[in-house]
Amino acid sequence: MSVSGQSLEQLVRRAGYFDWGSAVPLEDIRGEVAIAGIGETPYSGPSGRNARDLCLEAVAAAIADAGLQPADIDGLMVSKGIADQITPEDFHAHFGTSQPIWFSREGGGMIWAATSAHAAAQALRRGEARHIVNVFAVDWASRRADGRGTPGDWHASEVMKAHFELPFGWYPQPVYFATFARRYMHEFGLTERQLAALPVAFRRHANRHPGAVMREKSLSVEDYLDRAPLADPLRMEDCCLISDGGAAYVYTSVERARDLRQRPVIVEGVGRGIVDGAPYISQQKQITATPQTFAAPWAFAMADANPGELDVIAVYDCFSITALMQIEDMGLCSKGEGGHFIQDGRLDFDRPRSRGGIPCNTHGGLLSHAYVLGIAHVVELVKQLRGEAVNQVENAELAAYAGFTADEGSTLVLRRG
Amino acid sequence: MVQPDTNDPVTGPFWLAASEQRLVMSWCERCDCAVWYPKPACPECGGLLHWKTLSGDATLLSWTVVSKTMNPSFNGSYIPALVVPRDAPGTRLVTQLVDCEPAELVCDMPLALRFGMLQPREGDPYMAPLFTPFRLRVGP
């Protein structure tokens, strides 16, 4: 396998320097790895199922979609600390297999839905695996329904947050991002009506998307403005759902992917950015920007592409405001212009690049499709680049995912193979 | 659990000082700057840290009005905020704003320190460093 073109020094020079965070120096893997199969479970509220079952169902679907057999899978990537994920032992017990499996906990959703492609490329280079499944599932809707935990638990258990933030009620996550949204409105004049464009566009996509949790519920700008804020200026419609569900995809070399059943989707660039002083976003120097600022330039430098060439994007939208800031931080418009930029249907699937659009979260995103932490965002982009999406974007050739964990961001640039 | 722990070796001194109505931050004498949140030693010079009492002057970075349903740890709505202490401008304090209406709040406005008791829905009340919009006192 060829080791591609640009040196780390070249990538650093192209990606630039910042005074409040930095990009992780990921070496160039452009054109080495492809996504050859995708699989999903149903997405829902409380299902009574556990995350491991959901993982296994998604993995089985992804393997079948690629035209592979479970015995062909020799790599497995899961999330380190979020929900119950599967191990190679679970894989073998479920599929009745016994092959050696390269195993990494640097996979899953959020930022890892993107950065797993880089780790997978390195494992492929080293010959440690040929077909690697990245999987992520959550059962948080069921857990919340049973009183067994919430997505805020980690934040409440971290010592500094527990001792300096919780006693003042700066918790849970919607409160953080409401505070950031208020500041953003002050600095850039964003209005609540402008912010509504994100939840309304994503809901419209979900309304047309089988399997989206909010498929049956419409949302207009007026509906949105009529709702009372939960943590002002954010309303319930600005906050992600809590869901059960999972998804998986198969990484392999581009050469191998060309022999498999599906049209390959090729990884062109990967970026990962970290805010200085992480993990305390209360102490982040900039609260009107995200670590996408550091990740995106790296990924676009590796892909030798620019954001203006993107046909479709999927942006981690735990909150409307985080999606808005990441759209800016990816370089799709200038800082502070996002509120204006997203108006007039610019994020709609049926306003393609040829008409000035940048279709975003065409499955409905975390706000209206399901809260599976970004893994379904990447699956949706694969469908778009194969030409199989429900809300298909015209001539979709180049796509990008923006991943987020608050103190870290990631970017995955994908091209139709 | 929102109750602060005055016995915690790392974070307790902040709350102990608060109970005496002093606002303190972890400080490196040698670098003469705040180290926030506290660490075992100064990340710049490795020096020992101590707790320094701040003036209490600050500006408002941002805030939000939290509804009852969002965080049931407190009764009713409240206004958590990020403020920038004048003596430690590279840091943010998480706090609450009191004695004000949301309509009068503006980012970057000057604030004054005002100690007050916070009463969680469960557990004992605790003295906390809170802030209020700075108002010039007008004579009687």
Ligand SMILES: [Zn+2]
């Ligand atoms: Zn020092």
